Amino acid sequence: MAAIQINLISGRTIQQGVSMENGKEKLAYRDACGILELDDVDFKRLGCFKNTNVRVSSEFGTVVVKAIGATQGPHPGLGWIPMGPWANALVDPNTYSTGMPTFKGTPVTVDAAEEEIVLDAIALITEECL
Amino acid sequence: MAKIVTDVVCPFCGTLCDDLEVALSDDGEEILEVYNACAIGAAKFLHSQAKDRLTRPRMKQEDGSWKEVTYDEAADYTANLLVDAKKPLMYGWSSTNCTAQSTGSEIGEEVGACMDNTATVCHGSTLIAVQDVGVPSATLGEIANRADRVVFWGCNPAHAHPRHMSRYSIYPRGFFTGKGSKSRKMIVVDPRNTDTAKMADVHVQLEQGRDYELLSAIRVAIRGEKLPDVVAGIPKEQIYEIADTLKSGRFTAIFFGMGVTHSLGKNHNIDIAIMVTRDLNDYTKAAIVAMRGHYNVTGSGQVWGWEFGFPFCLDLTRGFARYNPGDSSSNDLLIRDEVDAVFVLGSDPGAHFPVGSVKKIAKLPSVCIDPHITPTSAVSKLHVPVAFVGVEVGGCAYRMDNVPIETRKVVEPPEGMLTDDEFLQLVLTRVRELKGAA
Numbered sequence: 386m387a388a389i390q391i392n393l394i395s396g397r398t399i400q401q402g403v404s405m406e407n408g409k410e411k412l413a414y415r416d417a418c419g420i421l422e423l424d425d426v427d428f429k430r431l432g433c434f435k436n437t438n439v440r441v442s443s444e445f446g447t448v449v450v451k452a453i454g455a456t457q458g459p460h461p462g463l464g465w466i467p468m469g470p471w472a473n474a475l476v477d478p479n480t481y482s483t484g485m486p487t488f489k490g491t492p493v494t495v496d497a498a499e500e501e502i503v504l505d506a507i508a509l510i511t512e513e514c515l
Numbered sequence: 516m517a518k519i520v521t522d523v524v525c526p527f528c529g530t531l532c533d534d535l536e537v538a539l540s541d542d543g544e545e546i547l548e549v550y551n552a553c554a555i556g557a558a559k560f561l562h563s564q565a566k567d568r569l570t571r572p573r574m575k576q577e578d579g580s581w582k583e584v585t586y587d588e589a590a591d592y593t594a595n596l597l598v599d600a601k602k603p604l605m606y607g608w609s610s611t612n613c614t615a616q617s618t619g620s621e622i623g624e625e626v627g628a629c630m631d632n633t634a635t636v637c638h639g640s641t642l643i644a645v646q647d648v649g650v651p652s653a654t655l656g657e658i659a660n661r662a663d664r665v666v667f668w669g670c671n672p673a674h675a676h677p678r679h680m681s682r683y684s685i686y687p688r689g690f691f692t693g694k695g696s697k698s699r700k701m702i703v704v705d706p707r708n709t710d711t712a713k714m715a716d717v718h719v720q721l722e723q724g725r726d727y728e729l730l731s732a733i734r735v736a737i738r739g740e741k742l743p744d745v746v747a748g749i750p751k752e753q754i755y756e757i758a759d760t761l762k763s764g765r766f767t768a769i770f771f772g773m774g775v776t777h778s779l780g781k782n783h784n785i786d787i788a789i790m791v792t793r794d795l796n797d798y799t800k801a802a803i804v805a806m807r808g809h810y811n812v813t814g815s816g817q818v819w820g821w822e823f824g825f826p827f828c829l830d831l832t833r834g835f836a837r838y839n840p841g842d843s844s845s846n847d848l849l850i851r852d853e854v855d856a857v858f859v860l861g862s863d864p865g866a867h868f869p870v871g872s873v874k875k876i877a878k879l880p881s882v883c884i885d886p887h888i889t890p891t892s893a894v895s896k897l898h899v900p901v902a903f904v905g906v907e908v909g910g911c912a913y914r915m916d917n918v919p920i921e922t923r924k925v926v927e928p929p930e931g932m933l934t935d936d937e938f939l940q941l942v943l944t945r946v947r948e949l950k951g952a953a
């Protein structure tokens with residue numbers, strides 16, 4: 386198993402929207418958004434199976450999510466986490482004087498973390514902030 | 516026989532669908548079924564009925580537990596928090612109606628707040644670009660009737676605005692687009708092969724973050740000038756083809772989303788997308804529309820536009836409105852420790868701001884006004900649940916193309932629950948009392 390470098394972006398999914406409306410404190414929201422979509426090529430480089438928990442780290446933070454196969458791929462070298470607190474645990478808050486944080490295009494490192502768990506949204510934000 | 520309420524407006528995304536039908540129980544109190552909505556819209560209506568929904572404000576205790584308080588106590592706490600702060604941030608304003616937005620402005624003026632809406636993490640880049648270069652735009656109705664070239668750039672309506680394509684942009688049979696999707700050529704520009712891209716006639720899979728280069732290359736191609744062999748990962752032949760397709764239509768509509776506003780370049784990515792649209796108007800008719808996210812983020816910009824002259828990033832601390840994104844924008848204010856209290860209504864920065872900013876909110880006196888339990892409510896000192904706008908109270912909202920639509924009340928809120936505006940009125944009255952101006 387090896388740590389790999391990828392470029393990270395985020396965005397909406399129907400599941401993200403539905404689970405958010407059903408309650409961000411619920412596990413369905415975690416299951417919809419606490420994931421990293423990776424290309425097959427990147428799974429090979431990472432040396433682990435699909436549906437394994439992974440640690441994703443950037444200059445700005447670290448988060449554990451479940452790595453799944455890309456549903457809207459192929460996009461080798463590009464990782465994708467649905468919009469939500471898991472993606473935002475990694476994002477550059479710098480706005481370069483535009484007011485807009487740099488949400489897309491965060492360089493991240495991914496490595497397998499099978500023994501770690503993916504926290505729900507409330508537990509994640511509580512652990513990070515309180 | 517269920518009672519059917521027709522012409523219901525969906526208060527979720529900027530598509531603001533106004534053709535929903537909601538089936539109610541005989542006594543009119545319970546929502547049984549939602550017709551015509553997408554899965555997200557239906558979830559919003561049905562979740563409002565959840566048995567575990569919070570119906571009273573709650574205050575966080577020292578040990579981290581929550582204690583129920585009355586709305587009056589909550590309004591008193593909120594008013595004191597705002598009056599005591601030197602520079603409070605009043606953020607959100609996108610999932611509520613224009614009336615509540617306007618009451619919020621009155622409070623903001625009284626207490627000298629910084630006020631910002633979700634455009635700050637969404638289409639703020641667009642608003643800056645529009646101020647810089649203007650915008651040739653159109654309503655979704657015009658687009659449904661006329662557009663025969665439709666571009667989705669850095670947006671994925673199949674997931675984010677699920678009925679956009681069926682109601683307005685791709686499938687409807689309009690006056691000049693009688694064959695529906697067959698009348699239109701659909702181009703999707705996205706670094707992923709999204710579900711929207713899979714439906715397109717052409718998917719342009721550019722390298723992530725190279726939007727400016729590609730838009731610039733399209734301008735060159737529209738003029739018939741020379742291009743390098745590859746731009747942003749796209750061969751020049753394809754870029755010339757795109758330019759030809761866009762020029763040869765009768766009406767080109769360009770929709771764009773977070774893929775461009777969030778990537779480096781930010782407002783400049785939008786500047787140049789607008790300039791492409793302007794260039795196309797030398798050959799045909801072209802319009803560009805931002806895929807706004809929250810159902811009434813557009814309204815918030817409208818209300819502040821007519822009240823203060825600026826659509827977001829308002830700084831009212833000097834008694835008049837100043838506007839300077841990068842300085843008066845929420846994330847910059849938080850990261851630089853420039854605000855000393857946070858008030859959030861109708862948005863969830865806890866989930867949608869970079870965690871560095873959320874950490875700052877967690878350290879400050881804070882109130883979150885939101886029907887849901889959210890990461891923001893989890894880090895706030897006071898959580899005030901309110902009625903759902905568009906479900907339990909009506910009010911005006913603006914669609915992504917700046918068309919105002921009056922949302923409808925479908926059912927009563929749980930007994931004793933206040934609406935956003937009712938709660939804000941309590942806060943405003945209390946603020947005025949505290950400031951001795953009542």
Ligand code: SF4
Nearest residue numbers: 525528532553556678
């Ligand atoms: S497309 Fe948007 S406005 Fe229309 S039903 Fe779905 S969520 Fe609601």
